[in-house]
Every structure is written in C-alpha cells, then in structure tokens.
Amino acid sequence: MNALRHRSTLLATAGAAVLALALTGCQDGTDADSAAQTAASATADAAQGQATGTPAPADSAESNGSAAGGSTGNTGGGDSDTASATTPVCAAGDVGITAATQDGPPYTHLVLTAKNTSGHSCRLTGFPHIQFLESHKQDVPAVAKSKPGTPVVLQAGEPAYALVKLSDGGTDEDNEPVxxxxxxxxxxxxxxxVTAPGSGGVAVDPAKALTGYWTPELRNGADDF
Structure with missing residues (x-):
C-alpha cells in the first residue's frame, strides 16, 4: 500500500513537471511539444525505475566462494602423509624377498627385491637388517644417503628395492662364500x-659390506656406494 502511494506521488510530481515545462516553453517561445516530450520521457524513466527497483545484493556466501575461486574442497597437502601413517608396516609374512647380482664380475653388489605378496597395502620402513655369516652377528651397516624422502608404501603386488654392497671386488680381500x-x-x-644368487653363491667381505634403505626403485646411481 505504501509502495502504491509512493508511486502515485512520484507520477503526480512528474506530471507537474510536465505542465511546468510546457508553460515555460510557451513563455520562452520554445516548442511546447518538444518540452512536453522531454518531460514525458523523464516521467516514464522515473516510473520504470520505481517499478523495477534496486536489485538485491548477491548472496554473501556465493560471493565469497566466487572470490576464493569457488573451491570448497580440502586442498591440504598432508593427505598422502596421513594415508602413509595409517598403512600397516610390512611384516615378514607380507613380502617375498629375492636377491640378484648387479652388473658383471666381479660381483660386488646385490639387489634385494621385496615384493608385497599380502594382497593388501603395507609400508616398508627403514632398511633390511642383513647378516651374511654366522661368524659375524652384527647387522650390515646402512648408508644414510640412500634413505628415501617419502614413505615406501607398497600396494598389493608392488616391489621395493635395496642395494647391498658385498665387497670392493679385490682379489686380496678377506672374502667368504655365502x-x-x-x-x-x-x-x-x-x-x-634369502638364497644368494648363482650356483656358488657370492663372495662377501664383512668389513666392506653395506646396505641401502628400501626404495620404490633403484635410482640410477644416486645410491652408489
């Protein structure tokens, strides 16, 4: 009701303006028809503006979403680390370990392959704790530079690798067959x-033996030792 009264007042005011302009046009000798047309146009514009009104502002939540790129998903970078932390550590029964010589003679290095045979994901941590000889009960030392930057998570059927140094390959070394x-x-x-490769096994110098950490792949010389 108030809006109707307001609109009627506006139209009445505009009508008065039309009459005033027409009279002024007659007194000044100008074209009354032109003045009337101008005033009528102004009245129509005013009436249209009143009928149309001011558009309501856009919803603030949508506006904020648009300003932020419209994304509401979780873009945190810790998802993969969280998933790795909840993946169970691989147990002995989860993997099959095999050994193969690397390069040609003298065979100074082995490659250990640990394949996930469990049917579920598991996390392979650290390095293989290796003992080659009954006479040397201490584990083969690990090389720190071979440690991978991210957790080694194996899906079912996937392998991981560790490079193992046996000796320096010298004929005067104190090597023992393994x-x-x-x-x-x-x-x-x-x-x-783990069965050593070759019909006669491998020659190991316990004083020179080293092992790398488990990694998803052999990294083309990055772990040379």
Whole structure:
C-alpha cells in the first residue's frame, strides 16, 4: 500500500513537471511539444525505475566462494602423509624377498627385491637388517644417503628395492662364500632366509659390506656406494 502511494506521488510530481515545462516553453517561445516530450520521457524513466527497483545484493556466501575461486574442497597437502601413517608396516609374512647380482664380475653388489605378496597395502620402513655369516652377528651397516624422502608404501603386488654392497671386488680381500643369508624387517623380528644368487653363491667381505634403505626403485646411481 505504501509502495502504491509512493508511486502515485512520484507520477503526480512528474506530471507537474510536465505542465511546468510546457508553460515555460510557451513563455520562452520554445516548442511546447518538444518540452512536453522531454518531460514525458523523464516521467516514464522515473516510473520504470520505481517499478523495477534496486536489485538485491548477491548472496554473501556465493560471493565469497566466487572470490576464493569457488573451491570448497580440502586442498591440504598432508593427505598422502596421513594415508602413509595409517598403512600397516610390512611384516615378514607380507613380502617375498629375492636377491640378484648387479652388473658383471666381479660381483660386488646385490639387489634385494621385496615384493608385497599380502594382497593388501603395507609400508616398508627403514632398511633390511642383513647378516651374511654366522661368524659375524652384527647387522650390515646402512648408508644414510640412500634413505628415501617419502614413505615406501607398497600396494598389493608392488616391489621395493635395496642395494647391498658385498665387497670392493679385490682379489686380496678377506672374502667368504655365502650361499644364503638372513634378513629382518623393521617392526618384525622374524628372520627371513634369502638364497644368494648363482650356483656358488657370492663372495662377501664383512668389513666392506653395506646396505641401502628400501626404495620404490633403484635410482640410477644416486645410491652408489
């Protein structure tokens, strides 16, 4: 009701303006028709503006979303780390470990392959704890520079690798033949027996032996030692 009264007042005011302009046009000798047309146009514009009104502002939530790019998803960078932390550590029963010589003779290095045979994801941590000889009960030392930057999470059927140094390859070294050796994983004290490659096994110098960390791939020389 108030809006109707306001509109009627506006139209009445505009009508008065039309009459005033027409009279002024007659007194000044100008074209009354032209003045009347101008005033009528102004009245129509005013009436249209009153009928149309001012558009309501856009919803603030939508506006804020648009300003932020419209994304409401979680873009945090910690998702992969969180998933890795909740993945169970690989146990001895989850993987099969095999050994192969690397490069040609003299065979100074082995490549250990740990394949996830469990049917579920598991996380392989640290490095293989290796003992080559009964006469040397201490684990083969690990090389820190080979440690990967991210957790090694193995999907079912996926492998991880560790490079192992056996000796310097010299003929005067104190090498001993090894046909099988033991490996223990981080988080599981179960001893895994691994067969050495070759019909005669491998020659190991316990004083020179080193092992790398488990990695998703052999990194083309990055872990050379």
């Amino acid at each position: 046909s099988a050796f033991s490996v223990v994983l981080d988080g599981d004290s179960t001893v895994i027996a």
